[in-house]
Amino acid sequence: xxxxSPHYRRSVLIxxxxxxxxxxxxxxxxxxxxxxxxxxSRFLIEPAWxxxxxxxxxxxxxxxxxxxxxxxxxxxxxxxxxxxxxxxxDAAAWLRILxxxxxxxxxxxxxxxxxxxxxxxxLS
Numbered sequence: 001x002x003x004x005s006p007h008y009r010r011s012v013l014i015x016x017x018x019x020x021x022x023x024x025x026x027x028x029x030x031x032x033x034x035x036x037x038x039x040x041s042r043f044l045i046e047p048a049w050x051x052x053x054x055x056x057x058x059x060x061x062x063x064x065x066x067x068x069x070x071x072x073x074x075x076x077x078x079x080x081x082x083x084x085x086x087x088x089x090d091a092a093a094w095l096r097i098l099x100x101x102x103x104x105x106x107x108x109x110x111x112x113x114x115x116x117x118x119x120x121x122x123l124s
Contacts, residue, residue, distance in 0.1 A: 024075065024086050025093060031071050032101035035064055040108040045115055
């Protein structure tokens with residue numbers, strides 16, 4: 001039977017902790033990508049920064065609140081942390097999640113802007 005050194009055990013624990021953190025970051029980022037895309041896809045060509053994005057469909061705001069609520073439950077509820085072997089995320093992690101996930105909003109807005117420009121060129 002091989003004897004494990006304390007350094008090896010510590011490195012295994014650190015690796016497991018980083019895997020758990022990366023999984024939590026990935027899951028929350030994926031869900032936030034979906035929230036930003038939902039807001040963005042409300043209009044096919046028009047920009048999505050108009051207030052109609054939130055008030056045009058009465059089901060969108062409650063759906064977003066529900067999804068974010070489930071994510072917070074997944075991230076912070078002790079029974080979920082036990083079930084998924086995870087821990088809470090700090091504010092810096094959430095900032096990174098929001099910054100990364102918001103890129104889908106920007107990319108789709110650029111795509112919609114190009115589509116508007118191309119449509120104007122064909123209609124003239």
